[in-house]
Amino acid sequence: MSDLNIYLGQILRKYRNERGLNQEELAFQSDLDRTYISLLERGKRNPTIKTLFILCSVLDISPELIIKELQTKVLERDF
Amino acid sequence: MSDLNIYLGQILRKYRNERGLNQEELAFQSDLDRTYISLLERGKRNPTIKTLFILCSVLDISPELIIKELQTKVLERDF
DNA sequence: ATGTAGACTGATGTCGACG
DNA sequence: ACGTCGACATCAGTCTACA
Numbered sequence: 414m415s416d417l418n419i420y421l422g423q424i425l426r427k428y429r430n431e432r433g434l435n436q437e438e439l440a441f442q443s444d445l446d447r448t449y450i451s452l453l454e455r456g457k458r459n460p461t462i463k464t465l466f467i468l469c470s471v472l473d474i475s476p477e478l479i480i481k482e483l484q485t486k487v488l489e490r491d492f
Numbered sequence: 493m494s495d496l497n498i499y500l501g502q503i504l505r506k507y508r509n510e511r512g513l514n515q516e517e518l519a520f521q522s523d524l525d526r527t528y529i530s531l532l533e534r535g536k537r538n539p540t541i542k543t544l545f546i547l548c549s550v551l552d553i554s555p556e557l558i559i560k561e562l563q564t565k566v567l568e569r570d571f
Numbered sequence: 572a573t574g575t576a577g578a579c580t581g582a583t584g585t586c587g588a589c590g
Numbered sequence: 591a592c593g594t595c596g597a598c599a600t601c602a603g604t605c606t607a608c609a
Binding site: 445446452458459460461 | 582
Protein backbone atom coordinates (compact mmCIF):
# COMPACT_ATOMS: atom_id res chain seq x y z
CA MET A 414 0.00 0.00 0.00
CA SER A 415 2.83 2.33 0.89
CA ASP A 416 4.67 1.30 -2.28
CA LEU A 417 1.68 1.68 -4.56
CA ASN A 418 3.37 4.41 -6.59
CA ILE A 419 6.44 2.27 -7.20
CA TYR A 420 4.42 -0.67 -8.48
CA LEU A 421 2.24 1.50 -10.68
CA GLY A 422 5.31 3.12 -12.20
CA GLN A 423 6.78 -0.28 -13.01
CA ILE A 424 3.56 -1.42 -14.66
CA LEU A 425 3.19 1.74 -16.74
CA ARG A 426 6.79 1.58 -17.89
CA LYS A 427 6.39 -2.06 -18.85
CA TYR A 428 3.42 -1.31 -21.11
CA ARG A 429 5.05 1.77 -22.59
CA ASN A 430 8.06 -0.32 -23.59
CA GLU A 431 5.82 -3.06 -24.98
CA ARG A 432 4.17 -0.44 -27.16
CA GLY A 433 7.55 0.76 -28.40
CA LEU A 434 6.90 4.31 -27.20
CA ASN A 435 9.42 6.56 -25.53
CA GLN A 436 8.51 8.94 -22.73
CA GLU A 437 8.35 11.91 -25.08
CA GLU A 438 5.87 10.23 -27.41
CA LEU A 439 3.70 9.05 -24.54
CA ALA A 440 3.78 12.52 -23.02
CA PHE A 441 2.80 14.14 -26.29
CA GLN A 442 -0.05 11.77 -27.07
CA SER A 443 -1.42 11.91 -23.55
CA ASP A 444 -1.00 15.66 -23.35
CA LEU A 445 1.08 15.36 -20.18
CA ASP A 446 4.56 16.63 -19.46
CA ARG A 447 7.55 14.42 -20.27
CA THR A 448 9.16 15.08 -16.90
CA TYR A 449 5.95 14.01 -15.24
CA ILE A 450 5.99 10.68 -17.08
CA SER A 451 9.51 10.26 -15.78
CA LEU A 452 8.40 10.98 -12.21
CA LEU A 453 5.44 8.62 -12.54
CA GLU A 454 7.47 5.68 -13.80
CA ARG A 455 9.95 6.08 -10.97
CA GLY A 456 7.16 6.06 -8.39
CA LYS A 457 7.52 9.70 -7.41
CA ARG A 458 3.92 10.56 -8.23
CA ASN A 459 0.51 9.17 -7.29
CA PRO A 460 -1.73 10.03 -10.25
CA THR A 461 -5.45 10.73 -10.20
CA ILE A 462 -7.95 8.32 -11.73
CA LYS A 463 -8.46 10.69 -14.65
CA THR A 464 -4.73 10.75 -15.42
CA LEU A 465 -4.63 6.96 -15.28
CA PHE A 466 -7.50 6.71 -17.78
CA ILE A 467 -5.75 9.10 -20.16
CA LEU A 468 -2.49 7.14 -20.03
CA CYS A 469 -4.32 3.85 -20.50
CA SER A 470 -6.10 5.12 -23.57
CA VAL A 471 -2.79 6.11 -25.17
CA LEU A 472 -1.15 2.83 -24.16
CA ASP A 473 -4.21 1.06 -25.54
CA ILE A 474 -4.76 -0.93 -22.37
CA SER A 475 -7.75 -1.26 -20.12
CA PRO A 476 -7.53 0.68 -16.84
CA GLU A 477 -9.22 -2.30 -15.23
CA LEU A 478 -6.27 -4.50 -16.20
CA ILE A 479 -3.71 -2.03 -14.86
CA ILE A 480 -5.56 -1.86 -11.54
CA LYS A 481 -5.80 -5.63 -11.44
CA GLU A 482 -2.03 -5.95 -11.86
CA LEU A 483 -1.50 -3.23 -9.29
CA GLN A 484 -3.76 -5.01 -6.80
CA THR A 485 -1.87 -8.28 -7.07
CA LYS A 486 1.46 -6.49 -6.64
CA VAL A 487 0.19 -4.63 -3.61
CA LEU A 488 -1.49 -7.67 -2.08
CA GLU A 489 1.79 -9.60 -2.28
CA ARG A 490 3.29 -7.18 0.18
CA ASP A 491 1.51 -4.99 2.63
CA PHE A 492 -2.14 -4.43 1.83
CA MET B 493 -14.23 11.19 -19.95
CA SER B 494 -15.10 14.68 -18.88
CA ASP B 495 -17.75 13.27 -16.54
CA LEU B 496 -15.48 10.67 -14.98
CA ASN B 497 -15.78 12.25 -11.54
CA ILE B 498 -19.56 12.20 -11.68
CA TYR B 499 -19.70 8.51 -12.54
CA LEU B 500 -17.13 7.57 -9.93
CA GLY B 501 -19.07 9.47 -7.29
CA GLN B 502 -22.26 7.62 -8.20
CA ILE B 503 -20.51 4.26 -7.98
CA LEU B 504 -18.88 5.00 -4.64
CA ARG B 505 -22.15 6.22 -3.17
CA LYS B 506 -23.95 3.12 -4.40
CA TYR B 507 -21.51 0.81 -2.62
CA ARG B 508 -21.48 2.92 0.53
CA ASN B 509 -25.27 2.64 0.74
CA GLU B 510 -25.14 -1.08 0.04
CA ARG B 511 -22.77 -1.43 2.98
CA GLY B 512 -25.14 0.52 5.21
CA LEU B 513 -22.50 3.12 6.00
CA ASN B 514 -23.08 6.84 6.23
CA GLN B 515 -20.55 9.40 5.04
CA GLU B 516 -19.27 10.01 8.56
CA GLU B 517 -18.54 6.34 9.18
CA LEU B 518 -16.85 5.91 5.82
CA ALA B 519 -14.78 9.03 6.44
CA PHE B 520 -13.72 7.82 9.87
CA GLN B 521 -12.78 4.32 8.76
CA SER B 522 -10.91 5.55 5.70
CA ASP B 523 -9.23 8.34 7.64
CA LEU B 524 -10.53 10.95 5.21
CA ASP B 525 -12.59 14.06 5.85
CA ARG B 526 -16.38 13.76 5.83
CA THR B 527 -16.78 16.85 3.65
CA TYR B 528 -14.36 15.31 1.18
CA ILE B 529 -16.50 12.17 0.92
CA SER B 530 -19.41 14.48 0.18
CA LEU B 531 -17.45 16.26 -2.55
CA LEU B 532 -16.29 12.95 -4.02
CA GLU B 533 -19.76 11.45 -4.25
CA ARG B 534 -21.08 14.55 -5.98
CA GLY B 535 -18.28 14.43 -8.54
CA LYS B 536 -16.50 17.53 -7.32
CA ARG B 537 -13.20 15.76 -6.75
CA ASN B 538 -10.97 13.48 -8.82
CA PRO B 539 -9.22 11.19 -6.30
CA THR B 540 -5.78 9.65 -6.61
CA ILE B 541 -5.28 5.92 -7.09
CA LYS B 542 -4.12 5.61 -3.50
CA THR B 543 -7.29 7.24 -2.18
CA LEU B 544 -9.38 4.92 -4.32
CA PHE B 545 -7.61 1.88 -2.88
CA ILE B 546 -8.21 3.12 0.66
CA LEU B 547 -11.91 3.69 0.05
CA CYS B 548 -12.25 0.30 -1.63
CA SER B 549 -10.66 -1.47 1.30
CA VAL B 550 -13.16 0.12 3.70
CA LEU B 551 -16.08 -0.59 1.36
CA ASP B 552 -14.75 -4.14 1.04
CA ILE B 553 -14.78 -4.06 -2.73
CA SER B 554 -12.06 -4.68 -5.28
CA PRO B 555 -10.62 -1.53 -6.91
CA GLU B 556 -10.56 -3.53 -10.13
CA LEU B 557 -14.33 -3.88 -10.02
CA ILE B 558 -14.89 -0.18 -9.36
CA ILE B 559 -12.68 0.70 -12.31
CA LYS B 560 -14.48 -1.82 -14.46
CA GLU B 561 -17.83 -0.22 -13.66
CA LEU B 562 -16.36 3.20 -14.24
CA GLN B 563 -15.00 2.16 -17.62
CA THR B 564 -18.36 0.92 -18.84
CA LYS B 565 -20.07 4.12 -17.66
CA VAL B 566 -17.46 6.26 -19.38
CA LEU B 567 -17.44 4.18 -22.56
CA GLU B 568 -21.19 4.60 -22.90
CA ARG B 569 -20.70 8.29 -23.35
CA ASP B 570 -17.61 10.04 -24.50
CA PHE B 571 -14.46 8.00 -24.13
C1' DA C 572 -26.75 12.86 8.40
C1' DT C 573 -25.56 15.70 4.29
C1' DG C 574 -24.38 20.01 1.35
C1' DT C 575 -21.92 23.97 1.14
C1' DA C 576 -18.54 27.74 1.87
C1' DG C 577 -13.97 29.59 2.75
C1' DA C 578 -9.39 29.44 3.99
C1' DC C 579 -5.75 26.51 4.23
C1' DT C 580 -1.66 22.72 3.36
C1' DG C 581 0.44 19.63 0.59
C1' DA C 582 0.70 16.96 -3.59
C1' DT C 583 -0.17 16.70 -8.58
C1' DG C 584 1.14 18.30 -12.87
C1' DT C 585 3.68 22.20 -15.98
C1' DC C 586 7.62 24.36 -17.92
C1' DG C 587 12.58 25.55 -19.16
C1' DA C 588 17.14 24.14 -18.73
C1' DC C 589 21.08 21.16 -18.02
C1' DG C 590 23.89 16.72 -17.79
C1' DA D 591 16.12 9.69 -24.91
C1' DC D 592 15.99 10.04 -19.84
C1' DG D 593 16.86 11.96 -14.90
C1' DT D 594 16.91 15.92 -12.33
C1' DC D 595 16.35 20.59 -10.57
C1' DG D 596 13.71 24.74 -9.35
C1' DA D 597 9.96 27.70 -9.85
C1' DC D 598 5.39 27.68 -10.65
C1' DA D 599 0.02 26.83 -11.04
C1' DT D 600 -3.63 23.95 -10.12
C1' DC D 601 -6.11 20.63 -7.66
C1' DA D 602 -6.57 16.97 -3.87
C1' DG D 603 -7.68 16.69 0.73
C1' DT D 604 -8.31 19.12 5.72
C1' DC D 605 -10.77 21.83 8.97
C1' DT D 606 -14.38 24.86 11.06
C1' DA D 607 -18.83 26.33 10.77
C1' DC D 608 -23.67 26.84 9.38
C1' DA D 609 -28.20 25.37 7.33
